[in-house]
Amino acid sequence: MSVAINGDSARVREAYNGKIVTIERFILDQQRSHPEATGTLTSLLYDIALAAKLIANKTTRAGLVDILGSTGRYNVQGEEVQKLDEYADSILFKLNDHTGRVAVMASEEHPDILPIPDHYPTGPYVLLYDPLDGSSNIDVNVSVGTIFAIYRRRSPQGSPGSLEDCLQPGRALVAAGYVIYGSSTMLVYSTGQGVHGFTLDPSVGEFFLSHPYIRMPAKPKYYSANQGYTPFWSEGVRRFTEWLQGQDGGKPLSLRYIGSLVADFHRNLLAGGIFYYPADSRDPRYPSGKLRLIYECAPMAFLAEQAGGAASDGRRPILDIQPQELHQRTPFFVGNRELVAKAEEYIRTYDEGQP
Numbered sequence: 001m002s003v004a005i006n007g008d009s010a011r012v013r014e015a016y017n018g019k020i021v022t023i024e025r026f027i028l029d030q031q032r033s034h035p036e037a038t039g040t041l042t043s044l045l046y047d048i049a050l051a052a053k054l055i056a057n058k059t060t061r062a063g064l065v066d067i068l069g070s071t072g073r074y075n076v077q078g079e080e081v082q083k084l085d086e087y088a089d090s091i092l093f094k095l096n097d098h099t100g101r102v103a104v105m106a107s108e109e110h111p112d113i114l115p116i117p118d119h120y121p122t123g124p125y126v127l128l129y130d131p132l133d134g135s136s137n138i139d140v141n142v143s144v145g146t147i148f149a150i151y152r153r154r155s156p157q158g159s160p161g162s163l164e165d166c167l168q169p170g171r172a173l174v175a176a177g178y179v180i181y182g183s184s185t186m187l188v189y190s191t192g193q194g195v196h197g198f199t200l201d202p203s204v205g206e207f208f209l210s211h212p213y214i215r216m217p218a219k220p221k222y223y224s225a226n227q228g229y230t231p232f233w234s235e236g237v238r239r240f241t242e243w244l245q246g247q248d249g250g251k252p253l254s255l256r257y258i259g260s261l262v263a264d265f266h267r268n269l270l271a272g273g274i275f276y277y278p279a280d281s282r283d284p285r286y287p288s289g290k291l292r293l294i295y296e297c298a299p300m301a302f303l304a305e306q307a308g309g310a311a312s313d314g315r316r317p318i319l320d321i322q323p324q325e326l327h328q329r330t331p332f333f334v335g336n337r338e339l340v341a342k343a344e345e346y347i348r349t350y351d352e353g354q355p
């Protein structure tokens with residue numbers, strides 16, 4: 001029986017009540033509510049789920065296989081490449097370079113776009129990814145993740161994919177999601193019909209629907225920011241942080257900061273809260289903060305909005321930003337709509353002198 005996946009989680013739970021819902025079944029059911037769908041996106045999402053299983057298999061045994069530590073090489077970000085970064089990056093590329101579903105890819109780990117090899121066909125989609133998010137946490141056994149963004153190609157079918165294909169605003173996203181390799185491995189994605197979470201059962205190597213129609217709780221619990229950098233933040237961001245701490249009489253939010261965007265985002269998605277990585281004056285090379293727009297902030301912003309939240313660079317929605325370059329960085333505020341709006345208000349008032 002196919003279930004038209006629309007509506008709310010209660011309806012979905014009732015529709016699937018007692019049934020075993022794999023990610024394949026759920027994606028296929030979602031595809032059925034799009035008669036024009038060809039199944040290519042469905043297959044691309046399967047390929048990403050397979051990549052997640054392979055990467056999860058390595059992360060859960062990181063101490064036993066030669067996956068800990070760094071490669072001694074540095075990526076375009078100037079960051080030392082961890083072995084698991086490299087493994088995850090190669091898995092994502094190799095599972096998608098030959099399928100004829102993708103026109104071009106781009107990865108945090110490579111300076112330029114990743115064309116489809118000439119001897120393989122190109123397809124209608126563009127895949128951008130952060131293969132391993134939270135690299136600094138790999139060797140200390142703290143949750144890490146993978147983030148992906150999927151667009152339709154803009155360049156003509158049959159031609160090689162282009163940089164312009166990769167530089168699309170988040171509003172044009174077809175699908176986005178992340179995998180979190182934590183106490184369990186979860187894949188969370190959206191194709192614009194709500195946010196849905198699947199938990200991996202490693203004993204059978206299958207993702208099962210565990211969190212249909214995730215909505216950010218109205219009442220926030222946490223705020224997440226690296227307060228070690230407070231001296232380098234603008235006055236507006238510092239005052240916003242004080243407001244979050246209840247310094248003007250409000251009830252304080254709890255601080256949780258893991259240092260993996262995927263893990264901090266996932267906790268706030270399920271429990272309510274805000275994550276922010278603002279611009280800071282620490283490093284003149286990075287005036288816009290550390291996080292990258294096209295394969296970290298835009299996909300997470302897409303999920304946040306699909307779950308009833310918001311995401312901003314402190315002045316405008318992340319999804320409205322037209323990327324100018326592949327590894328462009330942006331200040332990032334994501335979570336409950338009211339908290340993101342409050343951050344923008346403090347920035348407008350104290351950093352821009354506007355009422």
Ligand code: AHG
Pocket residue numbers: 079108130132133134135136226259260261262277290
């Ligand atoms: P990546 O490992 O892909 O480079 O991403 C790390 C990012 C993000 O996951 C996290 O929120 C942030 O770096 C933490 O940065 P700080 O250590 O400066 O707080």
Ligand code: MN
Pocket residue numbers: 130132133134261296
């Ligand atoms: Mn990252």
Ligand code: MN
Pocket residue numbers: 085108130131132133134135
């Ligand atoms: Mn990364």
